Amino acid sequence: MQRSETNEVKMTLIQPTRGWIGINFPELWRYRELFFFLVWRDLKVRYKQSILGAGWAIIQPVLTVAIFTVFFGKWAGIPTDDIPQPIFYFSAILPWQLLQSGVSKAGASLVASRNMVTKVYFPRLVVPMAPIIAALLDFGIGFLVLLVIMLFYGIVPTTAMLFLPFFLLLTIITASGVGFWLAGLNVNYRDIGHIIPFLMQLWFFISPIVYSASIVPEEIGPVYRLNPMTAIIQGFRWAITGTGQPSGETLIASVAIALLLLVSGIYYFRRMERTFADVV
């Protein structure tokens, strides 16, 4: 038994909170180990009792790209801006799968871990954050596959590749913002569980994944660019192939909307956090 010699014991004040509460960063830092354990659990559990295990992280994007290439590329003949079709699709699938997996799992996360939420105190933000960070592993594996395909097509990375981390960060911010919103809403309204697949399908089609943003009619362009995924996917394609740099206004709109989603998501989440344990 260790007993500290100092009498400095931290005092915690328990009282009703009101109004706007920001993020308690020192506290989040203290709970970093829990956060890493939750990420680790997500990863550990994902491929348990499956034969191919982490091989799925390769198979899923590769199969998706093959299907897109056949149906959208060859049969429907949707133009891909002179980029080889597999590269065109793969560079969009990478951020898209990160977003989709992150948002879906974050949205369901609080309800799924209700037995933790109703019994122990910890900053609830780590719960929806963990699956988003866990999805980065699949992203990393997918990225290595992409590098191999690029080698195959003889595409040499340009300096634009240096901007990839920026667009990755933007994807995480977007996924977190939407994930926090959905996770918080799901506690009160279980309808969210039904809405998420539909929302993701819609989002898939309003993002330039299977087509190029250049075919979007100019009159809806301003609205179209409000979708942060527009700039993110354009940015990924640009970073990887060196062509098709997203315009400045697209970028600004994307960053602004992503940050708005994040800040409002955190705000909503923190406001609802007080009653999670009573309602979930």
Add this chain to the structure above:
Amino acid sequence: MSDLAIRAVNLGKRYRLGEYIDSYRTLRDFIIEGVGKPLRWMKGRSEKKPADESIWALREVSFELRRGQVLGVIGRNGAGKSTLLKLLSRVTEPTEGYAEVFGRVGSLLEVGTGFHPELTGRENIFLNGAILGMKRTEIIRRFDEIVDFAEVPKFIDTPVKRYSSGMYLRLAFAVAAHLEPEILVVDEVLAVGDAEFQKKCLGKMGEVAEQGRTILFVSHNMSAIARLTAETIVLEDGRIALSAPTNEAIDYYLSANLSQAGEIHWSDVDAQGASGPFHPRALRVIDHHGRISDKILSTKPFLVEFEYQLDQAITGLRTGLYISTTQGDPVFTTFDLDAPEDFESHAVRPEGIHVSRCTFPANMFNEGRFVLGVNASSFRIQSYYTNEQALSFMVDGTGAPGSHWPERRTGPLRPALDWEIVELKK
């Protein structure tokens, strides 16, 4: 630097009933409510506003807990014990009031929280430890101890989904029990596992208490409370009814919550836990004058009647009485089919209202208060109703054997026994 561990001031928690009972609302409910409101308004506000549908699970609770103190919390189900623990461990927020907590609060009410069935015992120890607020280094340091305590060393690398429920609980409790918070909050976890393990858990609790850790201990087990705590608060309807030395608090709790009329009647509402065709109706103590009374003389025989209703015939039904002390220690148990010939002749009990009446002989109990419990079950088939604290009665020792010496006799019994005094040698 004060030596306070917890100071709670006017803590209160209100639950909105709708929120609490439905537990969550769907969007449809929300829309229906939204549409319904203006409609009702247009009807000319004829309907009265619905009554404030909220309950105070906890109200105006103030207490102080010094460092190293072990405080018991007792109260009936729904008295606010769990809510109090949830507030102190910050799972949920108070509606009013505040509490100052000095140091880390670890609680044993979340046994097995975050256990993942696919992960191995080893992995779950780390995960669960992290959830309970242990550092990784701390878990590594205590890992072997935890595994030993849980008695699962052979299965430590097996996914816990393959564990027996006993192993699972032991592992879960072991992790929680090896937390080293400044303040430990313990709920009714000691009710898990087999008797052997329960003993071990209680032992661990005592050990922790001796180390001078601050403990808040919630239990229905009066003997555990009496053994581990010196002071206890009694919660009633969310308020502190009494804060006193444990013996006093237990006495108060038992006498306040147990009928002292010598009789208790159950309606369908308060016979919670009654199942199947069995409904308890009444339990009464009848003194040697034939009157219902909670005071009996040690030197006279008395009756205990258990009245119940069967909606249909039950095969193998037996009803029984538990007699225990106010500290919760059992004195004995007796069943209406204990005599072999009764067992044969009452194999099936028909539909209708029955009374099982037991005669307690004279010169049996020592003076003091005793607690009566009832049980109805078909042995090893089904339990219909159990209430271990249904009624209490007071035994007056006047005229009991040896009462010409005005000293208090120890133990719950005071039988009149035959003594022989023989002179062997002159």
